[in-house]
Amino acid sequence: MATRDGDGEASLSRETDDLESLISMTDVERLKTAWRQEKAAPEILQFEAALIQRVREQIQLMEETIEDFVENSADPLTVSLYQMDLDRTQFLLRSYLRIRLQKIEKYMFHILNTDELFNRLSREEKWFAERCSNDLKMHLEEGILSKLPGGYQSILKQTIISEETDMVPKPQLDAFVVCKTKYFLGHIQLEDINNGNTGGGQSYRTLEEPLEMEPNVMHFVRYKPIKKFVEEGKIELY
Amino acid sequence: MAGQSDPHVSLFSAEELEFMAEDELVEIVPNMRMEPLNLLCGDYGPFFPQMVTQVPVWLAIALKKRGKCSIRPPEWMSVESLTRILESERESQDVFQVLPFHYVEISKLLFDHAPGDIPDIYMVRSLIEDIRDVRFHKFETSLESFEAARSSAVRINNLSAMEVNIARPFVSRALQAFYKHTSPDLVPNAETVPNRWQQPADPGQKRTLRKR
Numbered sequence: 001m002a003t004r005d006g007d008g009e010a011s012l013s014r015e016t017d018d019l020e021s022l023i024s025m026t027d028v029e030r031l032k033t034a035w036r037q038e039k040a041a042p043e044i045l046q047f048e049a050a051l052i053q054r055v056r057e058q059i060q061l062m063e064e065t066i067e068d069f070v071e072n073s074a075d076p077l078t079v080s081l082y083q084m085d086l087d088r089t090q091f092l093l094r095s096y097l098r099i100r101l102q103k104i105e106k107y108m109f110h111i112l113n114t115d116e117l118f119n120r121l122s123r124e125e126k127w128f129a130e131r132c133s134n135d136l137k138m139h140l141e142e143g144i145l146s147k148l149p150g151g152y153q154s155i156l157k158q159t160i161i162s163e164e165t166d167m168v169p170k171p172q173l174d175a176f177v178v179c180k181t182k183y184f185l186g187h188i189q190l191e192d193i194n195n196g197n198t199g200g201g202q203s204y205r206t207l208e209e210p211l212e213m214e215p216n217v218m219h220f221v222r223y224k225p226i227k228k229f230v231e232e233g234k235i236e237l238y
Numbered sequence: 239m240a241g242q243s244d245p246h247v248s249l250f251s252a253e254e255l256e257f258m259a260e261d262e263l264v265e266i267v268p269n270m271r272m273e274p275l276n277l278l279c280g281d282y283g284p285f286f287p288q289m290v291t292q293v294p295v296w297l298a299i300a301l302k303k304r305g306k307c308s309i310r311p312p313e314w315m316s317v318e319s320l321t322r323i324l325e326s327e328r329e330s331q332d333v334f335q336v337l338p339f340h341y342v343e344i345s346k347l348l349f350d351h352a353p354g355d356i357p358d359i360y361m362v363r364s365l366i367e368d369i370r371d372v373r374f375h376k377f378e379t380s381l382e383s384f385e386a387a388r389s390s391a392v393r394i395n396n397l398s399a400m401e402v403n404i405a406r407p408f409v410s411r412a413l414q415a416f417y418k419h420t421s422p423d424l425v426p427n428a429e430t431v432p433n434r435w436q437q438p439a440d441p442g443q444k445r446t447l448r449k450r
Contacts, residue, residue, distance in 0.1 A: 026278070026279060026280050027278075028278050028279045028280075029261075029279070032258070032261070036258075039249060039250065040249060058278055059278070062278055075272075077272070077304060077306070078272065078273070078275070080300070081275060081277075081297065081300060081301075082275070082277065084296065084297075084300060085275075085277040085278050085279055085297075086278065088257075088260075088278075088279065088296065089278045089279070091257070172414075174414055174417060174418070175410060175414060176409070176410035176413045176414055176417075177410070178394070178402050178406060178410075188391075190390040190391060191390075211390075211391045217393060217395050218393070218394045218395060218396075218397060218402065219391050219392060219393055219394065220391065220392040220394060220409055220410060220413060221390065221391045221392075222390045222391070222413075222414075222417060225390065238399070238402060
């Protein structure tokens with residue numbers, strides 16, 4: 001069939017494209033990927049310190065270049081194109097940083113209580129998270145908690161008998177995300193092994209077959225089972 | 239504001255999708271001479287009159303707006319190719335044809351900014367609308383089988399960026415609900431944790447779903 005052949009060629013050329021793009025990817029493209037991932041992931045991801053540093057430097061350099069252009073009264077068309085390129089990159093950078101700040105604001109107590117997450121923040125973000133949570137804590141304690149009966153004064157728990165920190169908003173790791181992989185990934189365990197199926201008779205969910213992910217095929221998957229692949233960069237979120 | 243699209247509506251706003259699509263490459267035919275552009279997003283040019291060159295869509299549109307080039311619509315945007323895709327889309331209920339990930343956004347951008355450069359534009363536009371409709375209807379129909387699959391993973395091969403973005407809020411919430419209601423440790427949990435606030439708020443939590 002004619003379309004079949006076309007498909008084969010298309011996927012083949014896409015694979016070689018991927019290889020080439022891996023080698024020659026610009027930092028802006030990397031930033032775009034990081035931005036998209038950060039937007040799509042329920043929890044905060046590792047701060048791309050080196051990448052952000054490089055992009056910042058490139059932006060600064062470009063700003064100087066544009067200033068030079070203007071001083072030397074270069075072709076206004078060229079200047080405006082450089083300016084557009086700069087604006088696009090700055091938008092990406094701002095948006096990336098903002099999404100992270102939004103996540104930090106939302107989950108600050110959870111992040112501060114979880115070393116793994118706290119270590120993903122940049123120095124500035126750590127500072128922000130600490131200041132922000134201190135302020136909110138003080139505000140809530142002065143305004144509400146100090147006026148409640150003894151057992152209800154914790155900012156993290158509903159009452160002192162709560163076993164978990166059940167007043168702390170946490171990211172929904174059970175949320176479903178859209179993702180695909182560049183490599184073939186066999187045996188992705190979809191069930192949470194440690195907290196399921198120990199209850200014996202209660203469990204009526206049969207264990208699912210491990211998922212095999214073919215390259216370049218999109219899936220809706222629960223975030224938790226693929227979390228580590230996302231962190232390792234093997235699976236990309238869309 | 240940057241980064242502030244409401245996640246309950248959709249993950250990416252229409253503008254953000256368009257922003258991503260604007261980085262895809264198209265061919266342009268400049269009508270002027272210009273030095274190479276060493277941009278942050280890559281190096282393009284040099285530009286010579288009548289010499290075809292590849293640039294990102296945003297750059298093509300910026301040049302087009304100033305009358306400095308004409309845009310060559312990508313090969314898949316021809317009547318012939320689109321007709322073939324539409325036919326194949328209609329033939330199969332399950333398979334989605336391979337189209338560029340940003341086909342909706344790219345075609346919209348070119349219709350808006352370079353209508354004169356697209357041969358048979360009315361035909362092309364209506365073909366793309368038909369393809370969108372057929373594909374979306376197909377996707378909606380395939381949603382019915384999600385429940386039967388009762389799975390933590392659903393394949394959605396060859397869906398485009400816009401299609402994924404529209405489907406995402408509904409589909410991910412539905413899948414999450416399926417997941418939650420079939421969770422085996424949900425019932426014991428509700429008994430052991432003395433969580434007096436959450437129970438009345440969500441009476442449905444304790445009800446076990448009938449096994450299908």
